[in-house]
Amino acid sequence: MYYDQGRNLNNVIKEFQMSSKTILITGCSAGGIGAAFALVLAKRGHHVFATARTVSKIPLEVSKHPNVTILPLDVTSAESVAQAVQAVATSNYQLDVLLNNAGVGYSMPVLDLDVNKAKQVYDVNVLGVIRTIKGFAELLIKSKGRIVNLSTCGATLNTPWISALNTISETLRLELSPFGVSVVTIMAGVITTHFHENEPSFRLPDGSLYGPIEEIIAGWASGKSKPKGCTPEQFAESLAGDVVGGGNNSMIWKGPHAGGVKFLAQWLPNWCRDTAMSINQGLKELKEDIVRKGGSIGKQQQPSAEDLSTIAVQLCDVFETVGFAYLVNCPLSFSHDDVFGIARDFFGLPLEDKMSVAKRTFRPSNRNTYRGYFPAQEGAAPDNLKEGFEMGPPDAVEGHRTKETSTCSSPSPSPFVLTEGNVFPSPSLPSANSSFSSRDKLEKLYAELQGLSTTLLRLLATAVGKPEGLVDYLLEGSVSTLRLLHYPPPSPAGKLLQQAKGQELQEQGLCCTPHTDSGLLTLLHQDATGGLEVRNAAGEWVEAPYVPGSLVVNIGDLMAEMSGRRFVATMHRVRSSGRGDGNGRGRYSVPFFFEPGVDALVGREGEEVRYGDFVLGKMRSWVEFQDVVEEGGEETIKPGRQPPEVNVSA
Numbered sequence: 133m134y135y136d137q138g139r140n141l142n143n144v145i146k147e148f149q150m151s152s153k154t155i156l157i158t159g160c161s162a163g164g165i166g167a168a169f170a171l172v173l174a175k176r177g178h179h180v181f182a183t184a185r186t187v188s189k190i191p192l193e194v195s196k197h198p199n200v201t202i203l204p205l206d207v208t209s210a211e212s213v214a215q216a217v218q219a220v221a222t223s224n225y226q227l228d229v230l231l232n233n234a235g236v237g238y239s240m241p242v243l244d245l246d247v248n249k250a251k252q253v254y255d256v257n258v259l260g261v262i263r264t265i266k267g268f269a270e271l272l273i274k275s276k277g278r279i280v281n282l283s284t285c286g287a288t289l290n291t292p293w294i295s296a297l298n299t300i301s302e303t304l305r306l307e308l309s310p311f312g313v314s315v316v317t318i319m320a321g322v323i324t325t326h327f328h329e330n331e332p333s334f335r336l337p338d339g340s341l342y343g344p345i346e347e348i349i350a351g352w353a354s355g356k357s358k359p360k361g362c363t364p365e366q367f368a369e370s371l372a373g374d375v376v377g378g379g380n381n382s383m384i385w386k387g388p389h390a391g392g393v394k395f396l397a398q399w400l401p402n403w404c405r406d407t408a409m410s411i412n413q414g415l416k417e418l419k420e421d422i423v424r425k426g427g428s429i430g431k432q433q434q435p436s437a438e439d440l441s442t443i444a445v446q447l448c449d450v451f452e453t454v455g456f457a458y459l460v461n462c463p464l465s466f467s468h469d470d471v472f473g474i475a476r477d478f479f480g481l482p483l484e485d486k487m488s489v490a491k492r493t494f495r496p497s498n499r500n501t502y503r504g505y506f507p508a509q510e511g512a513a514p515d516n517l518k519e520g521f522e523m524g525p526p527d528a529v530e531g532h533r534t535k536e537t538s539t540c541s542s543p544s545p546s547p548f549v550l551t552e553g554n555v556f557p558s559p560s561l562p563s564a565n566s567s568f569s570s571r572d573k574l575e576k577l578y579a580e581l582q583g584l585s586t587t588l589l590r591l592l593a594t595a596v597g598k599p600e601g602l603v604d605y606l607l608e609g610s611v612s613t614l615r616l617l618h619y620p621p622p623s624p625a626g627k628l629l630q631q632a633k634g635q636e637l638q639e640q641g642l643c644c645t646p647h648t649d650s651g652l653l654t655l656l657h658q659d660a661t662g663g664l665e666v667r668n669a670a671g672e673w674v675e676a677p678y679v680p681g682s683l684v685v686n687i688g689d690l691m692a693e694m695s696g697r698r699f700v701a702t703m704h705r706v707r708s709s710g711r712g713d714g715n716g717r718g719r720y721s722v723p724f725f726f727e728p729g730v731d732a733l734v735g736r737e738g739e740e741v742r743y744g745d746f747v748l749g750k751m752r753s754w755v756e757f758q759d760v761v762e763e764g765g766e767e768t769i770k771p772g773r774q775p776p777e778v779n780v781s782a
C-alpha cells in the first residue's frame with residue numbers, strides 16, 4: 133500500500149476526484165509553511181495566488197512556477213487586502229480556497245508582555261485573519277469555497293495569540309455554513325521553519341519575575357528547545373488534500389507531536405496537562421529558585437528598612453577593619469555558573485577573534501582605547517599573567533567621546549577615552565567556527581551589578597552621614613567597568629621565565645600583583661579555584677577562599693578617600709597556585725568596578741579631583757595600560773605591542 137509522509141491512499145483518491153482549484157495563501161516568504169504549500173499545490177496542478185507583505189521574499193521556485201500568481205498582501209492593512217481582492221476578482225480564476233498562513237511570533241510570560249507589541253501581534257495573527265476573510269468572503273461565498281486557518285496545537289496550551297484564532301475559526305465555521313463555505317483549522321505539530329527568526333533576540337524586561345529562567349524561556353522563544361519537527365515541505369505534502377478538499381472537518385491535527393497534544397488537551401484531566409506543560413518550561417526551576425531565596429519574589433525581595441540598617445552597620449564594620457565582605461543571597465538573576473559560562477564563552481574564542489576587539493595598545497589599527505580585550509603578556513609580566521575583557525555602561529555610544537573632554541574644566545590630555553562605547557566580538561567573526569553569543573547577558577549582568585552596587589553605596593553613604601544627593605551626583609554618567617578575567621595555566625616557557633625572574637617571585641607564585649582597586653566598590657565573582665589573598669591590618673596575607681554563590685565585596689581607593697580614610701581599601705593579590713581546576717582551563721574571575729562619572733569631583737574635602745583624572749593617574753601602574761608613555765608632556769599610547777603568536781593582518 134502506498135504511503136508517503138502522511139499522504140495516504142485516501143488523500144490521493146480524494147485529490148484525483150477533485151478538479152484543479154484556486155487557492156490564495158498569505159505569508160509565502162521563503163522557508164515558511166506558506167511557501168511550501170504554494171509549491172506543493174502548484175505542482176499538483178492547482179492555481180495558487182502566493183502572497184506576502186514583501187513579495188521579493190517569496191522564493192523563486194514558487195514565483196517562477198507557471199501555476200502561481202504573485203500578489204503583495206499585508207494582512208494588517210485593509211487597503212492592501214482590498215487591492216488583493218480586486219486583483220483576484222478581476223483575474224480569470226474563481227477563488228476556491230483561502231489559506232490564512234501569515235503570522236508572527238511573540239514569546240513572553242503574560243506578566244512581562246509589552247501591550248503595544250501584543251496589539252501588533254494580534255493585529256497580524258488574529259485581526260489580520262479576520263480582515264483577510266472579510267475581504268475575500270464575497271468571492272468564497274460565490275464559489276461555495278473553503279477557508280483554511282493555520283493554527284498550531286500549541287494554541288490549546290500556552291499560545292494566546294493563536295487560541296483566539298481557533299475560537300474565531302470555529303465560530304466562522306458555523307456562521308458560514310449556511311452559505312456553503314467550509315472552515316477548517318489546521319492544528320499544526322512541530323514544523324521546522326524560519327518562523328522564530330522574525331523574533332528579535334529574546335530578552336525579558338528588567339525586573340521580570342521570570343529572570344531566573346530567562347535562558348529556558350529564550351530557548352523556546354528562539355525555537356531551539358522545540359522538539360524535532362518535520363520540514364514545511366513534508367507538512368504541506370501531508371495536508372495538500374485537506375486544503376483543497378471539501379467537507380467540513382473542523383480541526384485537523386497534523387505534523388509531529390500534534391496527535392500527542394490532541395490526546396493531552398482533549399482526553400486527559402487538567403492536572404496531566406499542567407504537569408506535561410511544566411516540563412522543560414522552567415516553572416519547576418523557578419519555583420525552586422523562589423524557595424531557595426526564602427520564598428520571596430519580586431518586590432518582596434527588598435529587605436525591610438530594619439534589615440537595611442543592620443546590613444549598613446555590618447558593612448561599615450567590615451570595611452573599617454577587614455576590608456573585604458562576602459555577600460550571599462544577592463538579588464542577581466545570574467548564578468555563578470551563568471557568570472563563568474559567559475567568561476568561558478569569551479575566552480574560549482580563538483585568539484584572533486579576541487584580538488579583533490583588543491584595545492589599541494595591543495592592536496594599533498583598533499579604535500577602542502579603554503574598553504575591550506587585553507591579552508596575557510607572558511614575557512612582559514609573568515607575575516601578572518591574565519587576559520581580560522572589559523566593558524562599560526551598555527548605553528555608551530560606540531566610538532564616541534562624550535563628557536570626558538566636552539564639559540570638564542581641565543580636559544585630560546590622555547589618549548584613553550574612559551567614556552568610549554563598548555566593543556564586542558561580532559557574531560560574524562573572522563574565524564569560521566566561532567561565535568560570541570553572550571553580549572546580551574553581559575549587558576544584563578552589568579545593569580544588575582550597577583543596581584546592587586548603588587544600593588550598597590547608598591547604605592554606606594547614609595551610615596557615614598553623607599548627604600542624600602551625593603550618591604546621585606557621583607553616579608551621573610558612571611563609568612563602572614565589568615571585567616572578565618582569565619588566568620591561563622602557565623606555559624612551560626612562562627614557567628622558565630618566572631624562574632628567571634628570581635627566587636622571590638617564584639616563591640610567591642603570583643598571577644595578579646598586590647594592588648588596591650581605584651573606584652568606589654568592587655563586586656567580585658571568583659570561581660572555585662581559589663588563589664585570592666587579602667592583606668589584613670597586621671600586614672599579613674590571608675586567603676579569601678571561595679564561598680559558593682557569594683560575591684566578594686571590597687572598597688576602592690576612592691571610597692577610602694571619601695570616607696576620610698575610615699574605610700580601608702584593602703591590598704589584594706592572586707596566587708598562581710589557584711590557576712586551574714585541574715582540567716587545564718585556568719582560573720576565571722569577574723570583578724565589577726563600581727565607579728563614578730568621569731567629571732564627578734572626588735577625593736578628600738578641599739582636595740577634590742576629577743574622577744577621570746584620578747583614574748588615569750592610577751592606570752600608569754596597571755599591566756594592561758603599561759604602554760602609556762609620556763611624550764612632550766602628553767601621554768600617548770605606544771603602539772604595536774602584540775602577543776607574538778597573533779597574525780596582525782588577520
Ligand SMILES: O=C(O)CCC(=O)C(=O)O
Nearest residue numbers: 617649658664706721723
Ligand atoms: O581575580 C581576582 O580574583 C581579583 C582580580 C582583581 O583584584 C582585579 O582585577 O582588580
Ligand SMILES: [Fe+2]
Nearest residue numbers: 647648649704
Ligand atoms: Fe583588585
